[in-house]
Amino acid sequence: MFLINCPFCGERDQSEFSSGGEAHIVRPKQPTELSDDEWAEYLFMRKNIKGIQFERWNHVHGCRKWFNVVRNTSNDKILSVYKMGEKPPVNYK
Amino acid sequence: MPNYRIHKTEYIDETKRVSFKYDGKTYFGYEGDTLASALLANGIHLVGRSFKYHRPRGIVSCGAEEPNAICQIGSKKDLTEPNVRATELELYEGLEASSQNCWPNVKFDIGGINNFISPLIPAGFYYKTFMWPKSFWKKVYEPLIRLSAGLGKSPTEPDPDIYDHKYVHYDVLVIGGGVSGIIAAKMAAKNNLKTLLVDDKKILGGSTIYQNNESIKIDDKLSSEWLKNEIQEIKKLSNLTIKTRTSIAAYHGYNFLLAKENLTDHLPEEKKKNKIRQRLWKIRAKKVVIATGSIERPLVFNNNDRPGILLSNSINKYLDYYGVTCGENIILFTNNDSAYETSISLHKKGIKNIIVDLRKSASSELIKQAESLGIKIYFNHVVTNTFGYRKINSLEIMRLSEDGNTTVGNKIRLSCDCLGMSGGWTPMVHMHTQSGGKLDFRDEDQVFLPKENSEDQISVGSCNGDFDLENIIDKTVNKINKFLDIDNQDYQDTNIICSKEYDKRNIWLLPNKIPLGKTKCFIDFQNDSTAKDIKLALKEGFRSIEHVKRYTTTGMATDQGKLSNMHALGIIADTAGVKMGTLGTTTFRPPFTPLTFGTLVGRNVGKFFEVVRKTSMHEWHVENNAEFENVGQWKRPWYYPKNGENMYDAVQRESKAARDSAGILDASTLGKIDIQGSDASEFLNRIYTNAWSKLAIGKCRYGLMLNEDGMVYDDGVTTRISENHYLMTTTTGGAANVLSKLEDYLQTEWPELDVYLTSVTDHYSTASICGPNSKKILNKLFPNLDLNDENFPHMSFKEDKIENINCRIMRISFTGELSYEINIESKYGHSLWKMCIEAGKEFNLTPYGTETMHLLRAEKGFIIVGQDTDGTMTPSDLQMDWIVSKKKYDFIGKRSLYRSDTMREDRKQLVGLLTDDPKEILEEGAQIVSNVKSKPIDMLGHVTSSYFSPNLNKSIALAVVRSGKTMKGQKLIIPMENKNINVTVSDTIFLDKENKRLNA
Structure with missing residues (x-):
């Protein structure tokens, strides 16, 4: 059971959060200009990394804020959290 | 006796x-x-x-x-x-x-x-x-x-005991109260760390607490005496909590552990009453010290399972702790020094015993002590068989060959009434591995050990493979100082004398002259698997330890192979000719020992099992005999049976009354989201498929919400209350998810929008009155309100007061009838409802539940998201192209409506079905085909909604059918178990296509 450091509320139990999948996938500004393949890339394609992964979490039973998490999926260690709109920390690739 | x-x-x-x-x-x-x-x-x-x-x-x-x-x-x-x-x-x-x-x-x-x-x-x-x-x-x-x-019987009636859960946070958790655990706990607590020490036994002290051999001493005292002093000391420490009778059941990531505390299991019946039986501790610890010790290994030889055959160390504990001897004529069979402690202890109490040692020779102080006491020792011998049906009465031993692979010489038969086995010690690495830790194999004594210790977890003592008392104390002190970053000097001058040595002669399957096939060398006592079974599995081609385990069921009983897993691995390694360390182990899964369901569930039983949401009108529904339906966590009135009616009859009556005169529905459970901000209209434009910018203040509009993949996600009516203020309604079940989704887009995709969302589902209660007489009832409730169609047309909104309390009144309809929804602050919901009922009396205002609501809307062909849709339906599939704006540049899911797959013409599409026999009611979920002759039968779709309409006096159904849009008038078949039902594809709207009733 993770202990997640919500950037707005502090450390809370995982049961207060819901996971929102991969982070930094930006919704295309002009979807109608995209080919089927390009749209499918946005819509369906997600990484499933063993190692350091950037993901979105929502403090759904808390402040309801979405934020980003850097997590090592091989040992579940959360390496960093940062707010939506902030740049991902550069020391993780 | x-x-x-x-x-x-x-x-x-x-x-x-x-x-x-x-x-x-x-x-x-x-x-x-x-x-x-x-x-x-x-x-x-x-x-x-x-x-x-x-x-x-x-x-x-x-x-x-x-x-x-x-x-x-x-x-x-x-x-x-x-x-x-x-x-x-x-x-x-x-x-x-x-x-x-x-x-x-x-x-x-x-x-x-x-x-x-x-x-x-x-x-x-x-x-x-x-x-x-x-x-x-x-x-x-x-x-x-x-x-x-007879695998035991479970109780057949509800558990009357009380169970409890408790969350706690500690700086340090120490698991196990033996020597190393006590030292670790003392060091941590004395350094001002909030510490919890748990042990599954009644008292602390592990196996040292009853140790009484003069050759094992600490600071010139018997190790047990020294430890008792330590225990007295730690009990005085104010920031140390000690929990005995408490065992760790599971060790999860981030140092989250579950522990079970036994509170009354040891008390007589009358003292158990009204007390909490067991408590589940949910522990978060910054650091965890694992000091779970080790357990003795049995030895694997022919007939090693007879009653009277115990682990040697257990014989010792029964003797020195409980004062009980397991026999009067005991033989100890060992491959290491531990059995000698048992032997000497037995000897001191006058119990005759003999030692059979696999080793060729040994010469520690302990062995010299045994020899000097005149205890007979057979070195280099092996037990080859035991006798006695209900209890061991004798055994045979033979000399081991030089390489230990066979036996030589003559059998010697020895009589006995008890046999102790000691195959060395297995470190309890369960906690370490449960938390995700890896293991290393140590060849000298054939044990798996924790490979690495992380910054927030450490294993000390014999669970870390340190068996020697001197080693245990020194290493524990050093490791804990480093682990907690402290400098504790308490044990600097502790003087330890331990005359035991830890060499052993490890042979997994002991040699025997009898062919293996004729022996019973048990590995797993509880599941009855033998060395023969393991070898057979290997012969049949099983290689992975996980497969051998499942095929032979070794280690799969309630003891989870605590005594057997190592031997199974050892025999596999020997047979396959590989190094044991390369095989890995089976997975150590929680719980360490079985837990009762009661402990896991705690107080969440009976009415606390699940959260129940009730509307403010709930009591009225109960008083009026409503049957309830669970919708998410909500209790919604399903139907109101009168005079012993069944559901069918009640629904027929309610449906008829609603269309003939008036009906009233508790619609409070519909999700309500308050949307405010200068960009609220733009936000709705992006969320819904239709256009919102031009919706006038005081008007309502139906909206369809898609997922980004183009599939219908939710629907509902949204009202523009003022320039920058909307009230959105969602489906009852979808409310929380819709809010979450809207927040997601607002916060992550469109943070530039000035929009604020608030869930107000629980804040307002809603009474929905429909039917030709609804206007008259409204007039009685709101005499000053202008209900004229011109001033208050369909899809519009007005505010008025009832007894000085604000109400929001929407003229919207889910039944196809003239219909008003009155929203009021929830605390007045019950009063409002009663006033409506009172006002409606002269018009036979009939309360109706969700079942009638479903029937009425089906007559009008209105969909229910989640019933007529299943996450694979586009607006076009639902024949709702009219609600998809062609002009809007973008909205959620728009691009997906032009994917090749969503544009396919042979998608499943919503249609109406009429049965050829109007009395025949279809089953929801039934399959639809075009013929039943050619096999395999081609499945075209299924029935999604089906009712008998009292207003049309015939059966109606909605269904999704492949290319359904083009099939109007076509005959199809619903094959059922006993018959085929003939149906005709129809329009989805069965009643009042012209919407005359809306303005009646």
Whole structure:
């Protein structure tokens, strides 16, 4: 059971959060200009990394804020959290 | 009655005699006993039958690893518990226990015949034999096998006991209260760290607490005396919490652990009453010290499972802790020094004993001590067979060959009434591996050890492979200082004398002249798997340890292979000719020992099992005999039966009344989201498929919300209350998810939008009145409100007061009737509802539930998201192209509507179905086909909604059918179990296509 450091509320139990999948996938500004393949890339394609992964979490039973998490999926260690709109920390690739 | 209690100990209170029943017979023990020690004191070894061969089995151990002495406690239907280990169960007055692996009884067991046909029951026997005919498994084989193998009985009535959960946070958690755990806890607590020490036993001290050998000393005291002092010391520490009778069940990531505390299991019946039985501790610790110790290994030789054969160290504990000897003529069979401690202790109390040692020679102080006491030792010998049916009475030993692979010389037969086995020690690495830690294999003594310790977790003591007392204390102190980053000097000058040595001669499967196929060398006592079974599995091609485990069921019983897994691995490695370390281990899964469901569930039973949401009108519905339907967590009135009506009759009556005069529905559960901000209109434009910018203030509009993949996600009516203020309604079940989704887009994709969302579902209660007389009822409730169609048309909104309380009134309709929804602050909901009912009396205003609502909307062909859709329906599939704006540049899901797959013409599409026989009601979920002749039959779709319409006096249905849009008028077939039902595809709107009723 993770202990997640919500950037707005502090450390809370995982049961207060819901996971929102991969982070930094930006919704295309002009979807109608995209080919089927390009749209499918946005819509369906997600990484499933063993190692350091950037993901979105929502403090759904808390402040309801979405934020980003850097997590090592091989040992579940959360390496960093940062707010939506902030740049991902550069020391993780 | 024999008495094997031969001396007094400080742990047994002989002034407090306790009577208990075992298999119906009354015995006595003392306070401080476990059920096992009390049975042994009464000379009882035989406690059960083995699972497969029904061989007599006796107590083997003194702790959690016990495979045989598992019993059924209590006999009441609500208060009986199976699979309780007698070695852990503390004795109390009035305890009733019975052996469970036998039928009809433990001394005469019908399944014992399996023992004699055992050559016919190899590994995988059940898989191989009880296969055919298939139907026999459920009806014949399984019940018979279960009856004779009696795996314990579960209670058949609700558990009356109270269970509790508690969350705690600590700086340091120490698991295990033996020497190393006590040292670790003391060091942590003295350094001002908030510390929790847990131990599964009644008292702290582990196996050192009853140690009494003069050659093992700390600071010139017996190690047990020294430890008792330490325990007194730590009890004084204010920031140390000690929890005994508490075992860690699971170790999850981020140092989150579950512990079970036994609070009343050791108390007599009358003292248990109204007390919490067990508490589940949910522990978050910054740092965890694992000091779970090790357990002794059995040895694998022919007939090593007879009653009277125990682990050597357990014999020692029964003697020195409980004052009970396991026999009067004991043989100890060992490959290391530990058995000598037992031997010397037995000798001191006058119990005759002999040692059979696998080693060629050994010369530690301990062995010299035994030799000087005149204890007979057979070095380089191996036990090759044992005798005695219900209890061991003699055994045979032979000399080992130079390489240890075979036996040589003559058999020597020795008589005995008890045999102790010591195959060395297995570190309890369960906690370490459960938390995700990896293991290393140490070749010298063939043990798996924690590979690495992380910054927030460490293993110390014998669970880390440190067996020597000097090593345990020194290493623990050094490691804890480093781990907690402290500088504790308490143990700087501790002087330790330990004369034990830790060399051993490890042979996994002991040699024998008898061919393996004719031996019974048990590895897993509880599941009856033998060395032969493991070898057979390998012969049949199984290689992975995980596969061998499942095929032979080794390690899969309630003891989870605590005594057997290592031997299984060892024999596999030897047979396959590989190094044991390369095989890995099977996975150590929680819980460490079985947990009761009660403990896991805690207080969440009965009405606390699940959250229940009720509307403010709920009491009225209850008083008026409503049947309720669960919608998410909500309780919604389903229908209101009158005078013993069934659901069908009630729904027919309610539906008719709603269309003929007036009906009223509690619509409070619909999700309500308050949307405000200068960009609210733009936000709705992006969320819904239709256009919102031009919606006038005071008007309502129906909206369809898609997922980004183009599939219908939710629907509902949204009202523009003012320029920058909307009230959105969602489906009852979808409310939370819709809010979440809207927040997601607002926060992550469109943070530039000035929009604020608030869930107001619980803040407003809603009464929905429909039917031709609804306007008259509204007029009575709101006499000043202009209800004229021109000023208050369909899809519009007005505010008014009722008894000075604000109401929001929407003229919207989900039934196709003239209909008004009155929203009021929830605290007034109940009063409003009663006023509506009162005002409606003269118009036969009929309360109706969700079932009638579903019927009425189906007559109008309105969809229910989640019933007529299933996450694969586009607006076009629902024949709702009219609601998808062509002009808007973008909205959620728009691009997906032009994907090749969503544009396919042969998608499943929503249609109406009319049965040829108008009385025939289709089953929801029924398959739809066009013919039943050519096989395989092509499935075209399924029925999503089906009712008998009292207003049309015929059966109607909605369905999704492949290319349905083009099939109007076509004949289709619904094949049912006994008949084929003929239907015709129709329009989805069955009633009032012209919407005359909306403005009636």
